[in-house]
Amino acid sequence: MAQKRTPLRIKLASALLGRNKAFIPHLSNTLEMFDTGNSIKNYRTKQEAITxxxxxxxxxxxxxxxxxAGVELKLYKRDKKGDRTEIFEHDILDLLKRPNGALKGKQMRRLxxxxxNFTGESYELxxxxDKPFEPAKGQLPDSFHVLPAHLVEFKLGETYSQSTVKFDNKIxxxxxxxxxxxxDPRNPYFGQSIITAAAATIDTDEQMKNWNRRFFANNARPGLIFSTKEEMSDEVYKRWKEQFSDQHTGSENAYKNLLVENGDAKPYMVSQQDLDFLNSRKFTRDEIFAMxxxxxxxxGMIENAxxxxxxxxxxxxxxxNVLPRIxxxxxxxxxxxxxxxxxxxxLDFVNPVPEDKEAKxxxxxxxxxxxxxxxxxRExxxxxxxxxxxxxxxxxxGSLSPLEVLARQETPETTPQGDGKGETSTDTTTEGKKSFPKP
Known part of the structure; x- marks a missing residue:
């Protein structure tokens, strides 16, 4: 009776975690725990999304x-009639310009x-x-502090006012x-990140960058794919891997001859052209920007513009983007x-939308x-x-005359015909023509 082979994940877990462990994680989880450099990311958590x-x-x-963050802010006071008057100096404006000792107003808003964008949530304490402040009539806080959203734990209470925020072991x-x-439509009391929605595209782009970095670190030599009809034993695979690692990787070992045992094993070169690297990165770039x-x-990355x-x-x-956020x-x-x-x-702001000069x-x-x-x-x-x-x-x-002048112009008047009693008739049809008695 053939002996049952030990699964690979059991071997790996035993080597990494030690033997006789009550819990052995799945292979994919184990790899994520110990090799986060090139693992596939889904950016589901805020900690992952911020990376x-x-x-x-x-x-x-x-x-x-x-x-x-650079949009100019304005403060107004509204009277009982609803009319607004701008206020140029106020503690609120000073607080918005200098929210704390470490950050200026624009810096805090950028955060x-x-x-x-990255976590779907933001927290301003x-x-x-040195004590937390809750807003009240006639009272202002001394400072604002943006908490790292990916490190904040929000706990929803029975009512929203009973909810708490935990950061740095403080509640x-x-x-x-x-x-x-x-x-998030799935849970409206929590935020949804743009990164989570674009996870597959962003991770694909990162994997390509990592591949490209390793490609040039290996003296710009393409990798090799080995094809074999038979499964290698653990001993043969280990020996082959050590030989390849010691003698055929790194720029110092470039172009050395490689001996492959077993005539059925055939190496194939993989190039950037095979992966369509540049076009793939351009595609993921456009997709990320679309997200x-x-x-x-x-x-400024546009051609023939x-x-x-x-x-x-x-x-x-x-x-x-700018207007809805501000x-x-x-x-x-x-x-x-x-x-x-x-x-x-x-509080209000100056409209950041630039005027359409051509339409104007x-x-x-x-x-x-x-x-x-x-x-x-002109105004x-x-x-x-x-x-x-x-x-x-x-x-x-088509004229240099104002419309109001043209509207006031009157037609020339003609003197009425005489009644036979010696009145004169003025002929204005010819310029400068004299009056004369009517016979």
Whole structure:
């Protein structure tokens, strides 16, 4: 009776974990525990998702968070009639510019938007001195601190106000934390990361980069695939692996002859061309950018583009990415602590969407002297009105006369015919013709 062979995962687990273990993990789990360098990642956890902040994912994220964090903020006070008055100096503005001793306002907002992209959640801790702060009327926190979202543990309570946030073995009430999230449809109280949705594409791109790095580290020599009809014994495989590792890897061993025992074993070279490496990386790049709803053109990676095309790419990028994020962040600040402090105050921002210069120019060209005056068009471009009111009226097409002048013009009057009593009749049909008595 043939002896039953020990499964490979049992052999591997015994070698790695020691013998007589009550629990032996599955092979895939074991490899992930001890070899995380090139293992396949699904980015399901926040800890894994944050590691994707490199390569094309880093570039796409940076193209979003930098302009979003740089949007100019404004503070207004609303009166009982609903009219707003801008406030230029206030403790709230100072707090937003300098949230803590380590980070400036733009830096903190960049972190916030990055965590939202990579982990789907963000946590801003409010502090009063060295204690957590919960918003109250007439009271402001001393500082804000963005917690590393991938290290935060959120525990949902029976009610949301009873939820807690745990970080660095400290537990904080949800009332002292400004929590933002991209709701996961599967569990709306938790966030969904862009990285999780793009996991397969991002990991494919990383695997290709790792392969390419190893390719050039081996003196740019392609790898070999060995094909054999018979299964190698453990002893033969070990001896072959040691020989190949010692004598045929590394740049110092390039181009050495290789002897393969067993005539049925045939080596095949694998090249970058076989893997279509460059086109594959371009494909994954475009797919990653699409996951972030942006385009390579935003970072200048576009071919045969003129200024109009680049302006259009930035315009769409601002509408799709910058504007929604800054709107959500400002609304969160207002509802979380600013309007709790003073209901009449309102944080706002300068619209970051650039004007469509081409559309503006077309409207001005078509509208001038039709429904726009020259001065109104000049005002749109920041220019002063024409002197002496020359541009304050609409001029008739094909004429230098203002419409209001033409409207006031009257037709020439003719003196009525005389009644035979010596009245004179003035003939105005000929310029300079004198009056004379009517016979």
């Amino acid at each position: 994707a902040n490199l390569g094309w994912a880093f570039t796409a994220n940076d193209a979003i968070v930098r302009p979003t 916030h938007f990055s965590y939202m 409010m502090m009063k001195g 904080y009430s949800i009332g002292s934390v400004i929590r933002d999230l991209n709701p 972030f709803q942006t385009s390579p053109g935003v970072v 003129n200024k109009s095309i680049m302006d259009g790419a930035i315009y769409i990028h601002t509408i799709n 709107e959500d962040w400002v609304e969160l600040q207002n509802t979380s602590w600013i309007q709790v402090y003073d209901p009449s105050l309102e 120019l077309k409207e001005a060209d078509k509208g001038v002297n039709k429904w726009l005056t020259i001065d109104e068009v 749109q471009y920041g220019m002063e009105p024409l002197p002496e009111g020359l541009g304050s009226t609409i001029y008739a097409q």
